[in-house]
Amino acid sequence: MGWRTIYITQKAKLSYKANHLLIQTDMDLKQIPFHQINCIVIATTQSVITGYLVSELIENNIKVVFCSPDHNPCAELNGYYNNIQRNQNIEDQISWSIPAKQELWTDIVKNKIENQIALMEKDNLDTSDIVTEYSSIQANDSTNREAVIARKYFPALFNEDFTRGSDSKVNAMLNYGYTILLSATNQEVAAQGYLTQLGIHHHSLRNCFNLSSDLMEPFRQFVDSKVLERIDYDFDEYVKLELVDVLNHEITYNDKTFILKNALSQYIHDCFSFLNSQRDTIGKVGFKNEV
Template sequence: MATTQSVITGYLISKLIEENIKVIFCSEDHNPCAELNGYYNNINRNQNMENQISWSIPNKQKLWTNVVNNKINNQLAVLKKYNLDTTEIESEQLAMVDNDETNREAVIARKYFPLLFGANFTRGDDSKINAMLDYGYTILLSAFNQEIVAQGYLTQLGIHHHSVRNDFNLSSDLMEPFRQFVDLTIMDKLDYDFDEYIKLELVDVLNQEISYDNKTYILKNAVSQYIHDCFSFMDEKRDRIGNVGMKDEE
């Protein structure tokens, strides 16, 4: 339930649990804050959580390498869309190693944002662009949080991020190749004030058509399939993850 305005009766709760239907409650920021759990029908969820806790380090590293490479490729696609110089980014990507042990992701981010938004731009300063980015990324994070919980896994246990202060380590990991769709929307709206219209446009990013695994999806549906595939990979039920990309770019 992604709204705090809903009212749900005890009878309906009982019927939902009886039918083994998961109900997730979200706070005002649309992030999961609680869920309904029946006493006797959590076998699949319990198994998923046990699997997640046991995910192997090599598989975590392989998935993180895939995530980072996919993110960088999408950053390059964004820069090329606006005919911006990608030489430095491509050079840094070539220096990337397994599990991004040399942290090329962060190095590239420090080069990517000034290339996209101007030489004087830095993430974290008090600017309209950063307010837009933060809002858009929060919408995206919320979508990942809801889907991860809906599929019966824990958002707290990441494959790369491990902060004890972050309840959404796994979401923060897996959403990386999707951030660039927010960047594109903001680039197209740079002349606008950060108002309700822009907020709605950023929410609507979830309804954009994108490419995943060489198929066209609405972004929020791609998130669901992508997360499912990532979990299947970590549970050793599949040996690859498809690429997230701009529509008609793959």
């Protein structure tokens, strides 16, 4: 899998030639080998993409995210046949045991909150309330400590009047970053031959990405961190590009250093192995220590 995210912000024609992406603008023509590309974000409605290129991108498992006229992600490209074991994997997915799903969800929530605490500590914020709530988490987070902590975490991180449902620049940044992260998670789930719709905790009939919404949780805090760094910036193309580039930041997984999108791939693989009774535990996702 490639490592580059291609971000299209101006009028262009995207086409295919000899295993290369061709980007034709009014000024020049760029050719990028497929093996370098992980994701293409088409952030303008002024671009066009050929059907031949779409077919080849799907064949090569390259994610494409489309943006609406307000430049926010609105759709993504998913192929039908990303994995030759897809049918068997879906049967396994339907048969995952409730105890296994609950145990994994408990681990996911704990890892997410640990990363929230780590981010707050990096910013020298008081974590005592969060730590207290974390210490009372029960199996399957049956008392919903995740939601209780979120109501304390976001105001502590941004400001005391901040709420996730408000119409604000910070929420627009968070939503953009989360959407890019969700798309990357969808890409991995589909590539490994599973359905994004069937979650282990999220079960909304209106959400086509319930499983991805579950598995991405311990990675959200890397988006939060970038938004916190750029909170005084305008929410422009520069900041959007930085939010996309969070996928290339170095983090840790299972005490090893990865760029985020590679850690995400390994983490999702390990989660599926756990749910399929092929391993007993999964590793922890975390911030890389800066010396």
